[in-house]
Amino acid sequence: MRLDGQVDERHREHCYALLDSPNALLIGVEDESELPEGTAVILAGDLSRIAFSELVSLIAHGRLSGVLRIYGRSAMRMVVFGEGEVHGAASERVNESLGEVAVRMGLLEREDMERLAREAGDPRGAGRLAVARSLLSERDLWNAVQEHVTTVFQAILLEKHGAFVLSDESDDETLTVPGLSAEGLLMEGVRRLDELSVLRSGGDGEPARVLAAFNDAFRDIFATAADAGAGAALHRAAESVFEDDPAHAVFRRLRFTPSGELPAKRVLAMLESRPERDDRSASELLADSLSKVMLFLLFAAGAHLDPAVHRELHSRVKARVARD
Secondary structure (H helix, E strand, C coil): CCCCCCCCCHCCCCCEEEEECCCCEEEEEECCCCCCCCCCCEEEEEECCCHHHHHHHHHHHHCCEEEEEEEEEECCEEEECCCCCEEEEEEEHHHHHHHHHHHHCCCCHHHHHHHHHHHHHCHHHHHHHHHCCCCCCEEEEEEHHHHCCCCCCCHHHHCCCCEEEEEECCCCCCCCCCCHHHHHHHHHHHHHHHHHHHHHHHHHHCCCHHHHHHHHHHHHHHHHHHCCCHHHHHHHHHCCCCCCHHHHHHHHCCCCCCCCCCCCHHHHHHHHHCCCCCCHHHHHHHHHHHHHHHHHHHHHCCCCCCCHHHHHHHHHHHHHHHHC
């Protein structure tokens, strides 16, 4: 609902939800999404005062059940808990959907994913339909589901401001897994963010030098995948990697060459055309975008590599980027 009449300017045009609790609780959120009527509230608060990691630990240790909604600045996201374990997740961001994750992993063609989503009537039903049509194996779907939930967790960890509400309800439409460790997902999200910060540290030099370092890493990843017979699969997974995230808007039409590198002249020209409102240096912007792409390529290649080979590749390319 919205407040009418004479209200403090701070609250004008904000959305509010009246929650069912021992004493009526009115909270403001930056989102039009409403909670189901009659929903009992377990927890509600300010994300800038109680970090998501602390919230997850409280839910896990207390073995709480319900639907946690995070009203962040970038989107509203949901995590479904059952006795402290994670049973599903959802996001308003298209690039964080299960179907998009499966496409980025190279498990499903985009055309097939979009067609299955239309047939299922719900993007979350497309996965099961893909298995029924033999477009995905059960193992592929399980891998995509785990990556999807981890992706949503990582996105929430990046939100530093907003509101959260844990309500006593079930959401069968969002249930996707039998029960994942909430703290395990949290640790994986933190690990990925830590790796991003390490990789970004390689962006202090000139753009051409930063790009050269990442191109060395990209060629290594593609060559290792090719040796394992998965070069074509990795190239398919990387086809739209710059289109799925607004953070890569500057490089939206960029593609990898057959050898697995990015064309230097085109990348540097794109950097010159970046929006003036982006106050990062060219090197910082480049390192930020390419580090995310590199982590994705490592993840996608890992599905086709022997674990020992994957670990060695991971350490090798990360050290190369950090050094250069």
